[in-house]
Amino acid sequence: MTGTKGWSRISHPLTRPGPLTQLNRITPLILAVALFMENMDSTVIATSLPAIAADIGTDPIALKLAFTAYFVALAIFIPVSGWIADRFGANTVFRMAIGIFVVGSLCCAASYSLETFVASRFLQGFGASMMTPIARLVLVRVTPRSELVGAMAWLTLPGLIGPMVGPPLGGFITTIFTWHWIFLINVPIGLIGIVLASKFLPKIEKREPRPLDKSGFLLCAIWFSGLIFGLSVISLPALPPIAGIGSAVIGLLAGAAYLVSSRRKSAPLLDFRLLRKRLYRVSVLSGAIFRTGLGALPFLLPLMLQLGFGMTPLESGLITFASAVGAMFSKVVAERLFAAVGFKWVLTFAIAIASLTMVANAFFGPETPAPLIMGCLLIGGVMRSIFFSGNNAMGYAGVADNEVGQATAITAVTQQISIALGVAIAGGVLELSANITGGPVGLDDFHVAWVAVSALSAIAMVFYFGLPRDAGSDISGQKRRQRG
Numbered sequence: 001m002t003g004t005k006g007w008s009r010i011s012h013p014l015t016r017p018g019p020l021t022q023l024n025r026i027t028p029l030i031l032a033v034a035l036f037m038e039n040m041d042s043t044v045i046a047t048s049l050p051a052i053a054a055d056i057g058t059d060p061i062a063l064k065l066a067f068t069a070y071f072v073a074l075a076i077f078i079p080v081s082g083w084i085a086d087r088f089g090a091n092t093v094f095r096m097a098i099g100i101f102v103v104g105s106l107c108c109a110a111s112y113s114l115e116t117f118v119a120s121r122f123l124q125g126f127g128a129s130m131m132t133p134i135a136r137l138v139l140v141r142v143t144p145r146s147e148l149v150g151a152m153a154w155l156t157l158p159g160l161i162g163p164m165v166g167p168p169l170g171g172f173i174t175t176i177f178t179w180h181w182i183f184l185i186n187v188p189i190g191l192i193g194i195v196l197a198s199k200f201l202p203k204i205e206k207r208e209p210r211p212l213d214k215s216g217f218l219l220c221a222i223w224f225s226g227l228i229f230g231l232s233v234i235s236l237p238a239l240p241p242i243a244g245i246g247s248a249v250i251g252l253l254a255g256a257a258y259l260v261s262s263r264r265k266s267a268p269l270l271d272f273r274l275l276r277k278r279l280y281r282v283s284v285l286s287g288a289i290f291r292t293g294l295g296a297l298p299f300l301l302p303l304m305l306q307l308g309f310g311m312t313p314l315e316s317g318l319i320t321f322a323s324a325v326g327a328m329f330s331k332v333v334a335e336r337l338f339a340a341v342g343f344k345w346v347l348t349f350a351i352a353i354a355s356l357t358m359v360a361n362a363f364f365g366p367e368t369p370a371p372l373i374m375g376c377l378l379i380g381g382v383m384r385s386i387f388f389s390g391n392n393a394m395g396y397a398g399v400a401d402n403e404v405g406q407a408t409a410i411t412a413v414t415q416q417i418s419i420a421l422g423v424a425i426a427g428g429v430l431e432l433s434a435n436i437t438g439g440p441v442g443l444d445d446f447h448v449a450w451v452a453v454s455a456l457s458a459i460a461m462v463f464y465f466g467l468p469r470d471a472g473s474d475i476s477g478q479k480r481r482q483r484g
Contacts, residue, residue: 027142028151030196031135034098037189038128040169041105041182048174048182055179058114065114065239066121068232071416073125074132075224078412079270080217081133082405086209090141091201094134095194101127102190105183133405133412140396140404142202148393148475169317207402216269219258224413226251231417231424270413271406274399279472283395284411286463287388288418290351293457294384295422297323297358300430300449308443309366322374326381334386338476343394347387348464351457354383359454362447390476397472426453 053063085093104124111117143151173181230248233239262268275281298320305316337346357380364373392411399407429452433445 026200027202028139030193030200031094031139033189033196034094034131034193035135037186037193038101038131041124041128041186048170048179051174051179052117056111056113056117063114063117064232066118068229069118069122070125070128071228071232071420072225073122074129074416075228075413076221077126077129078133078416079220079224079409080212081130081412082137082409083209083212083269084130085134085137086207086405090134090138090204091197093130094138094201095197097127097130097134098190098193098197099127100124101131102187103127105186105190108183109180133408136392136408136411137404138201138204140408141204141401148396152389152393172317210267213262213265213267213269216258216262216265219254219261220269223251223255223258224417226254227417228420231420234424234428270410271403272410274403274406274410277398279397279467280395280399280407282463282467283391284414286347286351286460287391287395287411288414289463290354290387290391290457290460291415291418292422292425293355293358293453293455293460295419296426296449296453299423300426300446300453301361304361304443304446307441308446319370319374320377322377323381323384326378326383326385329378330382330385330389333382334389337386338390342469343390343472343476344464344467344469347390347394348461350383350387350390351461351464354380354387355454355458357383358457359450362450362454365443393475394472397475422453425456429453 053059081093088096101124104120104127107120107123108117111120139151140148170179170182173179173185226247228251230244230246230251233244233247234241259272262270262272275284301320302316305311305319309316311319357376360376361373395411396404396407426449429449430441430445433448434441437444
C-alpha cells in the first residue's frame with residue numbers, strides 16, 4: 001500500500017496487521033519535525049533574551065513574559081484541540097497549526113516592543129497547542145497498536161532533544177547572525193513540513209465531534225493558564241511573586257469548579273473518566289511526576305555549568321548536547337527491550353537509571369572531567385527517551401479509537417503543567433537553599449536542587465509496581481514474541 005488513498009479506508013489501527021510500510025515509517029518522522037521545531041523554539045530564546053531586549057528597548061527580566069505567554073497559549077488551547085481536529089479534520093488542522101506557528105515566528109522577528117513580542121509569542125503558542133496533541137492523535141489513529149512503540153520512539157525525540165539544543169543554538173545564531181534568525185529559520189522548516197504533511201500523511205476522515213463544552217472550555221482555560229502563569233512568575237519572577245501566587249490560586253479554584261461541573265455532563269471538554277482505565281492512568285500519573293523532575297533539567301543544568309562552573313554559554317551547550325545524543329540512541333534499543341521484557345520492568349528500570357544520572361549532578365564540580373559529565377548525560381538521555389516512548393505507547397493500550405482525541409489532550413495538558421511545575425520547584429529549592437545559607441545562589445544550592453528533583457522523578461516508579469508483567473503486551477510486542 002503505497003498511497004494515501006488506501007489508508008483512508010482503514011477505520012481502526014488495530015485491524016491492520018503486517019510489517020511497517022514505507023508510509024508508516026515516514027509518518028512519525030514528518031510529525032516529529034514539527035514537534036522538534038516547537039520544542040526547540042520554546043527554549044531557543046533563553047540565551048538570546050539580552051540581545052532581543054536591547055533591540056526592542058526593554059529589560060531582559062520583563063522579556064521573560066514571552067516565555068509565559070507561549071505556555072499560557074498552550075494551556076488555553078490544548079484542551080480543545082481534539083474537538084477542533086474532529087470538527088475540521090486532523091490533517092487540515094495539523095497543517096493549519098504549522099502555518100500559524102510560522103506566521104507567529106515572522107511576527108516575533110518583526111517585533112519592535114515588549115507588547116508586540118509577547119503577543120507574537122502567544123500566537124506561536126496557539127499554533128503549537130494544535131501541533132503536539134494532533135500529531136500524537138494522527139500517529140495513534142494511523143499506526144497499528146503493535147507498532148506504536150517504534151513510532152512513539154521517533155515522536156518523543158523532539159521533546160527531549162529540543163530543550164537541550166535550543167539554548168546553545170540560540171546563543172550561536174545570536175552571536176554569528178542576529179536574534180531575528182532564531183524565528184526566521186522556522187519559515188522554511190514550517191513550509192517544508194506543510195508540503196510533506198500534505199503529500200505523505202495518511203488521510204484521516206472528519207468525525208462528528210461531541211458538542212463543544214463552552215463553559216468547560218472557559219474554566220479549563222482559567223485553570224491551566226492561571227496555574228502555568230502563576231508557576232512561571234513564581235519561579236522566574238518578572239512580576240511580583242504575589243501575582244504568581246494569586247494567579248495559581250485562581251487557576252486551582254477554576255479547576256475545582258470544572259471537576260465538579262464536569263461530573264454532571266455527558267460530554268465534558270476533558271473527560272477525566274478516562275483515568276479509570278488503569279494503563280492510561282498509570283501512564284499519565286507516572287509520566288507527569290517523572291516529567292516534573294525532568295522539567296528542571298534544562299533549567300538547572302545550564303545555570304549550574306555557567307554560574308557554578310564558570311563556563312561560557314557555548315561550553316555549557318556543548319556539554320548538555322550529550323543528553324540529546326543519548327535520546328537519539330534510544331531508538332536503536334527501545335523496541336527490542338519492550339518486546340523482550342515488557343513495559344513494567346523496562347519503564348521501572350529506565351526511571352531508576354535516569355534518576356540516578358540526574359542525582360549524579362549533585363556530586364559534580366568545576367574539577368569534574370567533562371567526559372564524565374557528558375557520559376552521565378548520555379546515559380540519562382537514553383533512559384529518558386526509552387521511558388517516554390514506552391510510557392506514551394502503553395497509555396493507549398486500553399484507549400478506544402474514539403477516545404484518542406480526549407486522551408491526547410489530557411496527556412498534553414499534564415505535560416505542560418509538569419514542566420512548569422518542575423521549573424518552579426527547582427527555582428524554589430535554589431532560593432530556599434540560598435536563603436538558609438545566607439548568600440547568593442551557589443554550587444552547593446544547585447547540588448541540593450538536584451537531589452530534590454531526582455528524588456521526585458524516582459517516585460514515578462511506584463506506579464508500575466502493581467502492574468502485571470504482561471501489561472500492555474499487545475503494544476509492547478511481548479505477546480507477539482512469546483507466541484513466536
